Amino acid sequence: MHETQTRQRIDRLLALMTPLVTVTVGGLIGGLIISVMGAITSVGQLAQ
Secondary structure, eight states: OHHHHHHHHHHHHHHHHHHHHHHHHHHHHHHHHHHHHHHHHHHHHHHO
16 A cells, blocks of 8 residues: 555656656756857857
8 A cells, every 4th residue: 555655656756847857958958059059159240
C-alpha cells in the first residue's frame, strides 16, 4: 500500500516537473540565442 502511494506521488511530481523543466531549458536556450545574435549584430555594425 505504501509503495503504491509513493509511486503515485512520484508520478504526479514528474508530471508537474516536466513542463517546468521544458520551459526553463527553452528560456535558457532562447537567452543564449539572443545574446549570440546581439554579438553578431554589434560586430556587423562595427564593420560598417
